Amino acid sequence: MAKLLARVAPWLPSARQSAGGVEFRTLGGKDTSQLWDLVNSDSTANVFMAAHLEASGTAAPSSSGGEVIGAFHDSRMASACWTGVNLVPIGMTGDDAAALGALLGESGRRFSSIFGPATSVLGLWSTLRTFSPEPFDVRAEQPLLEIRQASPVPPAATLRHTEPHELEQILPACAAMFEEEVGYSPYAGGGEHYRRRVASLIRRRHSLVDFDGDGRVIFKAELGTVSASTAQIQGVWVNPDYRGQGLAAGYMSAVVNEALKIAPVASLYVNSFNTRALALYRTVGFVRAGEFATVLF
Structure with a gap:
């Protein structure tokens, strides 16, 4: 050593x-x-x-x-x-x-x-x-997935880019996704940094959303990290009131379409224990490209 x-x-x-x-x-x-x-x-x-x-x-x-x-x-x-x-x-x-x-x-x-x-x-x-x-969590097995062509699943026609004036509407959904995925609130210790992050994604047209008739988020996702070669999808979330209705595949297909407009590869990584998400991504057309791990403090 x-x-x-x-x-x-x-x-x-x-x-x-x-x-x-x-x-x-x-x-x-x-x-x-x-x-x-x-x-x-x-x-x-x-x-x-x-x-x-x-x-x-x-x-x-x-x-x-x-x-x-x-x-x-x-x-x-x-x-x-x-x-x-x-x-x-x-x-x-x-x-x-x-x-x-x-x-x-x-x-x-x-x-x-x-x-x-x-x-x-x-x-x-x-x-x-x-x-x-002591870390908050160690996630040693996170399949890295990619897709290089449009999904065979018909895309949801109502998915669109989030508009800047919709920041307040989408922030609660973003925070809910973060807390479900990571295990603590993104507002812990002050939320201004997180707010700026979401606003930046909206401004760059990397935030995608669908609202219901009451203005509630049904589905949202972000193109969180983007290069000329790869658009990495992050923050995928379905409102609990709309889960179990078979909506996610169509929404993810639409996200893939948007990602492939700006890079030849769309990717994401997911916890190995999230079997429902893995099945969804297989249906949409993602294939395994590697293995990630994350240590959270």
Whole structure:
């Protein structure tokens, strides 16, 4: 196990650190091409990093404080990890992930979640857990699904983009979905950040909804993370009053149609224990593309 040689972050140039033949350092602009090569090796799984690179144009640290730590073998970038509020590994093997998890743990940093390909996430967590508070949940098996063509299921004709003036109408449904999925309210500790997130999705036309005649949300979903190659569907929710009526497949087919207008692949990941959702996505035409895992704090 690598030991810290300095009090500064061990991957910075002033404290560059090696562990078992791997060197970790914060990426800069000159590393952008190599990072893109990693991302493009699995563009469906790596949509988070692809979206970040498309928005920023560089592998260098972001203005908000996030950075990408690269793992190098003989000066070649073998894998990487977004390190900000969340940890999002890219192509990280078990050994490299475990080494980075230990270094992050020794640095004293705290994160709200770790998510991405299961091998990488669980490798990070195998050592980081020694230094971390007890997680809220560890979801070790989350099938990553994708679809590359229109669904054979007829799409719901009433699904549409949420309009900016409908923010207050859709927020309760968004919060209900979050609480059902994650287990606590997105308003815990103050909800302004969550509100801005939903408003941003609406503004970018990545929020999809259908209302009933009383103005209640029947169904909603978001294209939560979008790159030129993949649109990742998130936040799928059906109002409990409308569940069990066979509506979800048509709505999801319509979501797929919208996603495929902006990227050649639509994807999502789902908890392995959610057998009803898995059956729904199979009906719509999704196929398995990999395995994700998530650690929630």
